Amino acid sequence: MKTLTRRTVLAGAATLAMLASAGFGQAADGKRIGFMIWNTSVPFYSNLIKLANETAKKNDIALDIQSGNGDLATQISIVQQFIAQQVDMIMIAPSDPKGIVPVIREATAANIPVMAVNTKADTSTGAKVITYVGVDDFVFGQRQGDLIVKAVGENGKIAYILGKLGTSAQLEREAGLMDTLKKHPGIQIVEKQAADWDNSKALAITQDYLSKYPQGAIDAIVDQGPEGVNGANFATQSGRTDVKFIMGDYPADVRNAIIKGTVYGTVDQDPAPQGSTAIEDAILYFAGKGDQIPTPNHYIDLPTLTKDNVDQIKAAWGD
């Protein structure tokens, strides 16, 4: 009993000593950030991850990025694991803004700050996040709406390809698009199908739209994501140049398609600056300059790309 107690005391002292020494080193750098992304294998995230890693390395921050594999339970357990590891900050890109809320509260209870990156977390019920670094998907949808007007004019029939139903990007981009189209009553959405951000499904839906609406019966096909680009190329190959294609996001294949003329335009939600800005905001926070971080949202710009400016701007990812 006595030896046991002594051992415990010794162990406790050793831990304290280690914590203290680690603490001295941590004054400026050496911070640890855990970053949970709902699914890292979505092509969009590759440059976000790359830039986040590079920025972290430059500033001596240990960044641990984990994938939630598209499953909410996995996402929650990853965040819980970060809490258990006592990281200095948790960054999250959740697939569901509400489903992640309970685990944000757990982190807050453990005094670990949380930052939402790229996808939002629901803060309306009091969950605390430092800020949201990303884009405003509502504005994204509005810009796509502006592109439609630019492409087809005041009157036209539009078919719409949605992302995965219920994701915040799908919902808000749709709301934004509808908001713009309200001001242009001559433009009509005649079709809506979900492609789940999946290339094969987007191609299938595009083909079905083209079958259903023969030459001249439809003016444009709008995709919430970049997945429809194969469909746009397919349309040109089969002589359907009457349909204008508008994508969302700006990977290399969409850029090539705009140059070739198979895609009319896209809205560029560049993932790279989101990755670096998130880390830069974290550095500000660690330095005690948290008040310099824009809250509740730190929005990144959303440029619109068409044939006119595609030459000047590099693809956001996929080169």
Place this chain on the structure above:
Amino acid sequence: MTTSQPATQTQTASGGRWSSLSAYALVLIFALLLIGFSLTVPHFATWANFANVLQRNSIIGIVACGMLLMIVTGGFDLSVGAVGAMSSVVAAAVIVQYSMPLGIVVALMLGTLVGVANGFFIAKLGINPFVTTLATQVLVTGFLFVGTSAQPVYGVPESFTVLGLGRIGPLPIPTIIFAAVALITWAILRFTTLGHNIYIVGGNKVAARLAGINVDRVLLLTYALGGFFAAVAGIVLLGQTNIGQPASATDWPLTAIAAVVVGGVPLSGGVGQVWSAVLGTLLLGIIANALNLLGVSPFWQPAVTGAVILVAVGLDSYQRKQRELR
């Protein structure tokens, strides 16, 4: 189904006749749907639309052919999606680094290897196919994530999309590959000893062993073929998307099993023809296509697909039961 009697060649023959009789219902459903859709769904009955349907369902069709073989032996394979994703990622990586033919060969070999591993665990160690293939699925996906940091592989030349999107005359190239795979599967089941043994092993393993059939070898070869076909499908997928995506193809195993089962093949093994897999795949394909053309809300589509599976399999099982009672 036929476990109470010793399996012999005549048993297999009667099993084949049996399944073809009970599957007439499906041919009828398929024909009726085809006619019904052609009359009521605008733009359905055009070659351009049929070519699209064939093109987009070819990948699942290729997987379903392999799945059929495994289901006839009384098993199935949940790892086909992981193998397909692996095949497309590995092919993409090797094509970018070295050359196109090498990428295809390496991907096909790896797929076959996973199939052989499945067969080994099922035949030699006697682990149940569900558990085995679930484990290999998770294992393969895990290695894939480790190898790629769960990020897609880019840089495959755009010319490679010919394989997934190209056409020879009016026929989509993936469909030609699908047809070849279906033909090979048919030939294996019809003309080779392996094919005959697959039916016997699926009908009654013990009897097959007593009849001097090397059951382990049959299972090993069947799962190897399943893995090989999944890898072929993975390469066609790469031809369609041009990126090797580690998290893709997750819905393949269940969709392929659904296609085979809708085609009238019972999961209990011992019976099944390749055209069941082909017809089942196309049936699910034309329904999804018709729903899109009709503009049915995306919220309703999964519900309709579920109902179709239940109705098709229900009709088939009911018919089977009636025949058994007689």
